[in-house]
């Protein structure tokens with residue numbers, strides 16, 4: 022079971038339309054950036070960063086705190102912040118024990134299904150389990166994106182690096198499992214989170230073509246939000262509720278002795294405190 026690996030980052034398939042200059046990040050550079058995020062956030066250092074030679078555009082974390090990134094994805098990254106963003110997203114999964122939760126969840130469901138003797142009921146349960154587990158993994162993706170922004174900020178990186186990185190891959194993967202949020206929705210949710218919690222980053226902007234192209238695509242939505250008072254009110258409310266939910270989760274985690282949980286709680290106390 023321990024070796025059971027859950028892919029969190031979807032199966033990204035290389036798309037020839039991507040024309041960004043390829044930058045090679047070695048395993049040692051990936052480790053340096055990953056460890057910097059851990060150190061600056063007072064998190065445990067026992068994470069292994071691995072680079073795998075493959076054109077697959079993918080990265081994932083497993084239950085043994087290994088983070089794996091494929092060269093197909095690395096080659097699309099131009100800046101340290103983008104790489105730090107991807108690493109922080111995976112660290113976010115480790116911090117919140119998403120790997121364990123999903124493994125446990127799927128195991129529990131498979132036991133339930135195996136106990137159903139009626140074949141039609143079994144088919145129904147399997148379909149339902151598919152939907153339920155997909156919903157769990159979608160929520161985990163959003164959660165890891167927000168946590169990534171928090172980790173990046175505390176490590177001194179511009180949080181927009183994650184948007185820039187995700188925009189290069191979000192509409193280019195073949196979503197075989199159908200359990201990942203659609204690219205546009207996911208990027209907009211992350212942008213809103215950053216805009217609310219780290220407005221200075223948004224003011225500063227980000228120089229990559231990828232970020233600029235995201236802004237062009239999102240312009241109508243952002244303009245509407247800023248100019249329509251009802252939409253703006255809704256955005257403020259959503260972000261306020263999200264912050265409350267994340268603060269509550271952090272307080273719960275603070276009560277445990279898990280060093281990952283303590284690190285996360287400390288991080289959450291910082292979110293928004295500078296605004």
Ligand SMILES: [Zn+2]
Nearest residue numbers: 029030162165
């Ligand atoms: Zn993920």
